[in-house]
Amino acid sequence: MNKNLDKILKRVQKASRYTGGELNSVVKNPEDVSIRYAFAFPDTYEVGMSHLGIKILYHILNQREDTYCERVFAPWIDMEEEMRKENIPLFTNETQTSVKEFDFLGVTLQYEMCYSNVLNMLDLAGIPLKSADRGEDDPFVNAGGPCAYNPEPTAEIFDFFTMGEGEEVIGELMDAYIEWKKSGGKRIDYLKRIAQIEGIYVPCLYDVEYNDDGTIKSMTPNCPEAKKTIRKRIVSDLDKVTYPDKFIVPFSDIVHDRANIEVFRGCIRGCRFCQAGMIYRPVREKSPGTLVCDAKNLIESTGYEEMGLSSLSTSDYTKLPELTDKLLELTEEKRVSLSLPSLRVDNFSLDLMQRVQKVRKSGLTFAPEAGSQRMRDVINKNVKEEDLINSATLAFNGGWSNVKLYFMIGLPYENEEDIKGIADLSHKVVECYYESDQTNKKRAPSVSLSVASFVPKPFTPFQWAAQNTMDELSEKQLFLKNQIRNRHVKYSYHQSDVSVLEGVFARGDRKLNRVLIRAHELGCKLDGWNECFKLDAWKQAFSDCGIDMEFYTRSREYDENLPWDFVDIGVTKEFMKNENEKAKKAVTTSNCREKCSGCGAASLCDKKEGCVCYE
Amino acid sequence: MNDYYLTYKRGDSIKYVSHLDFVRVFGRAFRRAELPIAYSEGFNPHPLLTFALPLSVGYTSECELMEFVMEKELETEEIKEKLQKAMPIGIEITEVCKGKTRMKKLDNALYIVKAESIPDDLSEFLSLDSILIEKKTKSGIKETDIRADIKNIALKDGCMEMLLSAGSRANLKPEVVINAMNKYIDGYNSGECEYHRKQILDGEFNPL
Ligand code: SF4
Numbered sequence: 001m002n003k004n005l006d007k008i009l010k011r012v013q014k015a016s017r018y019t020g021g022e023l024n025s026v027v028k029n030p031e032d033v034s035i036r037y038a039f040a041f042p043d044t045y046e047v048g049m050s051h052l053g054i055k056i057l058y059h060i061l062n063q064r065e066d067t068y069c070e071r072v073f074a075p076w077i078d079m080e081e082e083m084r085k086e087n088i089p090l091f092t093n094e095t096q097t098s099v100k101e102f103d104f105l106g107v108t109l110q111y112e113m114c115y116s117n118v119l120n121m122l123d124l125a126g127i128p129l130k131s132a133d134r135g136e137d138d139p140f141v142n143a144g145g146p147c148a149y150n151p152e153p154t155a156e157i158f159d160f161f162t163m164g165e166g167e168e169v170i171g172e173l174m175d176a177y178i179e180w181k182k183s184g185g186k187r188i189d190y191l192k193r194i195a196q197i198e199g200i201y202v203p204c205l206y207d208v209e210y211n212d213d214g215t216i217k218s219m220t221p222n223c224p225e226a227k228k229t230i231r232k233r234i235v236s237d238l239d240k241v242t243y244p245d246k247f248i249v250p251f252s253d254i255v256h257d258r259a260n261i262e263v264f265r266g267c268i269r270g271c272r273f274c275q276a277g278m279i280y281r282p283v284r285e286k287s288p289g290t291l292v293c294d295a296k297n298l299i300e301s302t303g304y305e306e307m308g309l310s311s312l313s314t315s316d317y318t319k320l321p322e323l324t325d326k327l328l329e330l331t332e333e334k335r336v337s338l339s340l341p342s343l344r345v346d347n348f349s350l351d352l353m354q355r356v357q358k359v360r361k362s363g364l365t366f367a368p369e370a371g372s373q374r375m376r377d378v379i380n381k382n383v384k385e386e387d388l389i390n391s392a393t394l395a396f397n398g399g400w401s402n403v404k405l406y407f408m409i410g411l412p413y414e415n416e417e418d419i420k421g422i423a424d425l426s427h428k429v430v431e432c433y434y435e436s437d438q439t440n441k442k443r444a445p446s447v448s449l450s451v452a453s454f455v456p457k458p459f460t461p462f463q464w465a466a467q468n469t470m471d472e473l474s475e476k477q478l479f480l481k482n483q484i485r486n487r488h489v490k491y492s493y494h495q496s497d498v499s500v501l502e503g504v505f506a507r508g509d510r511k512l513n514r515v516l517i518r519a520h521e522l523g524c525k526l527d528g529w530n531e532c533f534k535l536d537a538w539k540q541a542f543s544d545c546g547i548d549m550e551f552y553t554r555s556r557e558y559d560e561n562l563p564w565d566f567v568d569i570g571v572t573k574e575f576m577k578n579e580n581e582k583a584k585k586a587v588t589t590s591n592c593r594e595k596c597s598g599c600g601a602a603s604l605c606d607k608k609e610g611c612v613c614y615e
Numbered sequence: 616m617n618d619y620y621l622t623y624k625r626g627d628s629i630k631y632v633s634h635l636d637f638v639r640v641f642g643r644a645f646r647r648a649e650l651p652i653a654y655s656e657g658f659n660p661h662p663l664l665t666f667a668l669p670l671s672v673g674y675t676s677e678c679e680l681m682e683f684v685m686e687k688e689l690e691t692e693e694i695k696e697k698l699q700k701a702m703p704i705g706i707e708i709t710e711v712c713k714g715k716t717r718m719k720k721l722d723n724a725l726y727i728v729k730a731e732s733i734p735d736d737l738s739e740f741l742s743l744d745s746i747l748i749e750k751k752t753k754s755g756i757k758e759t760d761i762r763a764d765i766k767n768i769a770l771k772d773g774c775m776e777m778l779l780s781a782g783s784r785a786n787l788k789p790e791v792v793i794n795a796m797n798k799y800i801d802g803y804n805s806g807e808c809e810y811h812r813k814q815i816l817d818g819e820f821n822p823l
Contacts, residue, residue: 016631016672018631021629023640251636251640300649
């Protein structure tokens with residue numbers, strides 16, 4: 001280990017998160033490969049190592065003999081301070097190599113509030129912040145993940161973006177790199193080459209013009225290689241795609257420290273606020289056979305004590321009983337506890353939870369998302385009050401006394417009645433406890449309300465909606481607080497200022513790149529951590545750049561050119577509009593399994609085996 | 616009961632893993648190796664592993680000792696081989712034996728300290744009657760005398776060999792001694808140090 005590095009590691013907290021060497025981390029001789037790929041998760045090790053995507057791509061890249069993929073995370077404040085003091089540039093966990101020496105720096109963008117970390121990491125690495133300033137020797141800095149679907153707020157930072165699922169396209173990018181290297185081309189030649197690969201967006205190949213009011217007039221390719229629209233990539237058959245048979249097993253405690261299998265991608269429900277429900281369409285399931293095999297591989301290679309299921313809504317998996325039966329057989333034999341995601345509460349899931357004893361300790365969660373039936377119809381949540389009451393009764397009869405309810409405020413078309421409905425519904429759940437056959441009524445129920453502020457996201461039917469201001473949100477929170485008149489209801493809410501900033505960047509355009517760079521200069525980083533978030537610095541960054549946050553929180557007309565219109569996620573804009581119109585009238589839409597609504601995502605399956613939308 | 620113990624080395628690459636995390640590393644290694652380690656009873660069963668002496672973060676060692684219980688009897692060689700395969704890089708299992716150890720008798724440990732600079736003469740430091748250091752406790756800063764816990768310090772091959780109290784009765788870390796040397800020895804500045812545990816011993820200085 002480098003002496004200087006060794007010195008600072010002695011002084012920082014949890015040093016093992018910077019030094020790699022975990023079980024199943026990949027060891028290769030860098031001399032033996034043609035491509036060195038640094039995979040960055042722009043948050044701490046504990047958060048990043050809990051993320052499934054990084055595990056999948058790390059595995060796929062390292063399966064290639066010509067490539068060595070290593071990991072890098074955002075250092076915690078104490079580590080960053082020491083690194084800057086000792087002039088140690090950002091380095092990878094596996095070999096402690098300076099990230100600047102790599103051929104690629106790939107960043108996964110999971111939430112908007114990590115953008116400042118990306119800049120800070122580039123700065124620590126000694127890599128120019130802006131794509132335009134990078135030289136022939138710098139790595140190709142690229143991004144993927146859900147935030148990449150609106151790449152514009154970071155378009156001047158990244159050299160290119162990947163839209164959609166990375167399993168297949170990452171290989172195409174590496175092959176193109178090898179060919180480009182052989183051809184002895186310039187940096188821009190590689191970018192032009194990959195601009196022709198489906199799903200790849202190279203921002204410098206496009207010019208954006210604005211109208212006088214700041215909205216987008218046009219976005220045009222400035223070279224023949226650049227495509228007019230970028231279509232997202234999907235993997236059609238999840239049973240055939242590579243899934244890691246090994247996970248890295250961290251030494252220190254991370255957020256989700258367990259083996260995980262991915263049950264399906266996409267979601268059949270079309271909640272109108274939910275970006276994941278749209279961008280990951282259509283639904284593609286893995287078969288129970290493949291899943292049990294994945295589970296077995298992981299348990300044997302990691303020694304993990306816990307196994308989790310991952311998907312957007314596991315209750316919608318068509319073969320859930322078969323899967324859980326088989327999994328329980330395996331996990332009981334291997335002394336592994338099965339951790340269930342928040343399943344929809346019904347007889348089946350309660351029964352299952354009784355079998356998986358561990359869950360009993362924790363409470364049950366319900367996500368009605370909105371308080372009134374009207375509002376639940378507006379957002380297309382397709383849950384009726386009686387469904388919730390029935391589920392709660394089942395849970396209370398089953399011996400639970402703690403439940404958690406998830407709601408949102410600041411939704412489009414919301415009025416006071418809808419917010420009051422949140423309090424009313426919580427009160428009804430408490431009543432329901434006293435009416436249940438809970439034998440031990442001496443134990444008081446606990447109903448905790450978690451109320452998030454709605455953030456309009458691109459590629460949702462609410463992408464045109466106005467976002468509430470911080471003041472409006474605080475007012476609504478206070479109003480709701482005053483409506484709660486039962487001591488068994490505990491109310492907690494999220495900071496609204498972070499939500500507003502998140503919304504600004506979610507629907508942002510290229511002009512925001514300036515703000516990001518300014519915010520970085522002003523010391524913004526680790527914004528996802530309460531203790532680090534500096535609202536004042538962000539506000540100053542906006543005002544220094546002469547940019548108004550309200551421009552981004554306002555409502556949009558249908559005919560406005562949205563910054564992300566050039567990205568084709570399969571689901572059409574027409575469908576979104578139609579859904580928004582239905583929302584205004586509080587009319588619901590069936591889920592994909594009941595009836596296909598012709599959203600457009602089926603086109604992604606064209607001639608692709610194993611990819612079926614529901615007819 | 617199927618009592619076993621093993622000794623192992625902890626190398627440079629794994630020295631920043633904390634003791635608590637290390638316990639988990641062992642638990643998982645047994646599971647990966649499919650070696651039937653015995654678990655405790657109760658709601659949250661944990662594997663029956665007992666470590667002789669936790670190693671501080673940043674230290675390497677060649678004399679770590681751990682006892683464990685198996686659900687059934689197995690050849691020690693088999694355990695050693697399978698377990699080694701299931702270990703992350705940086706842990707070398709040196710021996711697996713049947714039976715119990717004398718780890719309860721542990722009273723001293725021998726450390727090798729590699730410092731950037733070494734004092735020419737330690738006799739004056741070692742002839743002090745008391746060596747006071749400041750210790751942070753919950754109720755504030757407390758002065759403690761560590762003299763009695765320094766059994767010996769010898770200069771050898773450009774390093775310092777420190778024989779110090781260890782275990783539950785009194786546990787003195789070599790880095791604390793280095794701090795004291797920096798404070799007490801005129802003009803001495805150790806610079807950065809590397810710490811390595813060489814031996815654990817009983818009260819009569821017999822290796823365990
Ligand atoms: S095409 Fe139909 S079935 Fe497929 S995702 Fe869209 S609405 Fe659902």
